Amino acid sequence: MSSMAVFRIIFLVVFLGWLVIWILLPTKLYRNTWTPKLESKLNSTYFSGQGTNLLLLSFPMMFIAAFGCIYLHVQKQQRSSYSKSSVVTSNPMFISLLIWSLGNYLYVSFGHLHMHKQVEKVWQAKFRSVSLRLGYVGNICWAFLFFPVTRGSSILPLVGLTSESSIKYHIWLGHLSMILFAAHTVGFVIYWAMTNQMAEMLEWSKTWVSNVAGEIAAVLALAMWVTSSHRIRRKMFESQRRARLDSARLLPCGSVELNFSKSPGLYYNPTSILFLNVPSISKLQWHPFTITSSCNMELDKLSVVVKRLGNWSQKLCQEISSSMDRLEVSVEGPYGPTSSHFLRHELLVLVSGDLLLPVNDTPANIYRAVQLQIEAYITREEEQPTAANQKLLQTIWFKPNQLDSPICAASSAVFLVRKKENAIEGKQIQNLEVPTPAASPGSWLRGADTELESLPHQSLAQATKVHFGARPDLKRILLDCKASDVGVLACGPRKMRHEVAKICSSGLADNLHFESISFNW
Template sequence: MMSAVVRMLMLLVFVGWLMMWVMLPTKTYKYSWMLTLANRLNSTYFREQGTNLVLFSFPIMFLASLGCLYLHFQKKSCSESNLTRRSSLDLWKRPLIVMNPLGIVSTMELVFAAMFIALLGWSLYNYLHVSFGHLHMHKVGEKVWQAKFRSVSLRLGYIGNITWAFLFFPVTRGSSILRLVGLTSESSVKYHIWLGHLSMVLFTAHSVGFVIYWAMTDQMALMKEWSRTYLSNVAGEIAFVLALIMWVTSIPGVRRKMFELFFYTHQTYILYLFFYIIHVGVAYFCLILPGIFLFLIDRYLRFLQSRTSVRLIAARLLPCDTLELNFSKIAGLEYYPASILFVNVPLISKLQWHPFTVTSNANMEPETLSIVIKCQGTWSHKLYQELSDSAINRLQVSVEGPYGPTSPHFLRYENLVLISGGSGITPFISIIRELTFQKARQEQQPDKNQKIPTSVLLICAFKNSADLSMLDLLIPLTSSSTPSDLSQIDLQIQAYITREAEQQQSLENTMKPLRTIWFKPNLTDSPVSPQLGPDSWLWLCAIISSSFIMFLILLGIVTRYHIYPKDHIGDSVYNYTFKTLWDMLFVCVSVFLATSFVYLWQKKENDKSEGMKVQNFELGEVREIERFDRQSVAETTEVHFGHRPDLERMLKEKNKKGADVGVLVCGPRKMRHEVAKICSSKLAKNLHLESMSFNWIHDLTQSQRVHVDPSYGHDNVTYVVYCFV
């Protein structure tokens, strides 16, 4: 009951916040509500920022804090059976559009995109309706059409601010707001891209429009104006140039061929934000403040976590130029299959951060965390070569994450079909391990309410038969809680070798033994741990609420006792740019102080509880596990040579059986789009394409890759992501 009340409260707050955006451009808001609210809220402590702080900043900060509390108590009280219930919105999540450059778009995404475009159109119409009714001639002899042209250019900038109010939410990895609506930052990156392109179209029209207006009215001197009492044109021009550079380098053709150019230019978003906020001023800054505020907290937490060197236990080298890294982790670190871990190896590069799917399972492996790296780029080849050739006994590694879904949604289906291309099999390793664990637990503790898929079909396409060795990773290096036996689940593996003709050798003969490298423990290394401890949502709530309150207190004190007195001494007016600089300073100081205190406190508690424990594993025991794995995998695998899988036929056969089938795909774009089209067919009523995004980075870059094999057997690219992202 309490959970339903909290959800309803959060929904009302969010709807109320959206309604304020709807009312913002109207006459009612400008000539009635704004005047009344300004008298009550624009006090001597906040001045012209008061109204926007209350109506646009506070609701989202309150929602983010309350959302953290909700997720914390939901995690404590809800069982996995409740987390995996089917939703009435599943029909809305089915693919509706499958096309480039949008990719796979569901009905729900299309509806919300249409609503957002409608909001922009509504806002532009009302802004122009109000402004055209009260036109101001800014120069003697100015014509009406010129004044209208200026008004349109100005209001396009206002509309661009709306896109910026949402721009940073999708890239805030630890966002409670995304979790509340069932999204992760990995699956939301495409929304950031859409919003980025849309905002640049609007801001380009805004900027070019003003330049044309100044040229028509002989006011080009205004381009060099940095006003002391109003907006700075120079700051806006600098921001536009920076944004234009970021936009051009983010075009898919440029980004994929010259990713590092795209990346480094994209880091100028810090400078862009600085000049953009100076240009729009303090009042409009408060409209977009929540997204920026929450992103800064998340970014600083990631920075703090990345300063720690984590403990690497072992590495397994496969004959197909693939390696598995196994880290020590604290038992309190919980994550779900298909989570993402960002990894930095200073020995290879001090700047490069690479995202990899976590292949371990938090239930089956409570004290270890593993990732699989397929050698495709310079960074991964150097790492593989370093581990293969040298007698290395310790490797310094830093991580960020893991980040991922908040529940194992794939458990709610009667059957599962997992489709992978090349190294796209990696997210399915953790899913199969989770299914094995859940099946074993259900046999020990039967639960009628908990659903587990009765059968699992893994369809994997590889280039060469050597890649079959990746199937050895389906069972972990070691498991201390649950036996690792693939026979516990009805698993069928259909492996396709696309570049080799059929061989007479058996599966055992095509796979060479794995090589395991054990690293010596180092007391300076720490196990992978949650950024804010086991109760991370609770502490994130403390950071968000305390930092925002601190920001308001600092802003109120300086405004009341420094800015306000100077604004009322004679005819003097406080420098408009300095007001904005105070706001940005207080945001940074508040985030830094609150986040640092909580993070360092939790890190101290983690170190104390763990006692810097060093993990030790018996090598002979692991070898026995590896031998059992090979036999178990061979018994469930059927290998096909010389062709690709007929996905349409295989999925339609599953659909005809009448049971609900969850379909998960990870591989080349062509494969993902083909599967999405099959699942969106009217005849495929029982096929449900899961909305788990494994290939979010695939659409960003194909760095260090000259040729992309069009077949399903091509391996995913190793992606370069640096510490600033």
């Protein structure tokens, strides 16, 4: 057994043990038998009454996170083949855990019902117990809440997940936890009102739970819940780092490609995203876009493509096409997966809704090395458009500004170094006149659905076959792949991704391994 396999087994055992603790926590066994023994041995003067919770509920995940960093580093150094993990994320299973916990909490508490006042009725005491235990169950949601969105996490890669692919689970857990804690808070307010104890709302206990602190937390959490809604979040998401925008290409389909200057040492994986903010359009709106360039092929450039899908993108295209000298853009990122595990496959099939090829001076041997084959299907054109009907690309070059800096690693030390370098570099480029060519040579439009730009190298042109007036037969294409291990990555419209997934899971071929890439949260 390899050392890497031993690591994975240790991580699995620790994680399962952590889950068992959460399962046993609300039971009579844990409360009556385990709790007295654990508290007498684990609670200390330093940790007060939290020693048990720290060791059983916090330490296991801290252990996995710390040693997971070592595991991922060793795996990268050894360039070992990525072993696909089986990840089971089931909402019904998690709901079952919550129902199990709430049921056991109520069973134990109703069996030893504590009456806070002599005149208190039994049903009132049970109502209070239910309100309290709803908060306990909410703690389970919080225990899992932040795993899905921790960028650069050392835990998610262990099970083959990324932050971006797990955001929907974070949103789901956030809504569920807020519902439970809102019910917990409202339940206690109703209980205090029924038993004439509204003065309890002003209690600030020094030795036990502080009601005032809980009410403040509830108000702040409610504000976070409301402002995290899709409509408000898209308009008011903040961050800032001004980037040097070198040029923009207005593509014939109406989209725009933004080309930023980047530090040659900045490395990012495929499918990484970059958050953009354009203050002249909105100082508060930030929008995520997929990085379309490769840091291995373009050492000093980073590109994203913006489609005209909303008011913000419409205004961006209008501003760029208005012959302006420069455009101030702030960025956050890039963020993305910590590994390119899909490269482990013998053959890789990429299915997408658009095709955008580079116009840079990429060496032709790179394309030959990967044995690239491109099949482009133009559904709305019966034949290749004539030269008179072809729409040329328009490239706009922006004047550099000494306040802008190339996109680099997001750390304070690097930022200070780059700030010094930008001040020196800014003096050299302040009066630099940059030509603005009208179009990129050899650029042409193939169709409304799929765009194919200039083919800078003969090897790339030979690898590309364009089909006019036809849709791809995805089933035939995938089943014709004879390699023993075929990775199928689908990105684009939901209907298309579902069609590809259905083919891969049909059982007609056991060599197809499907992965979906979606950038819609």
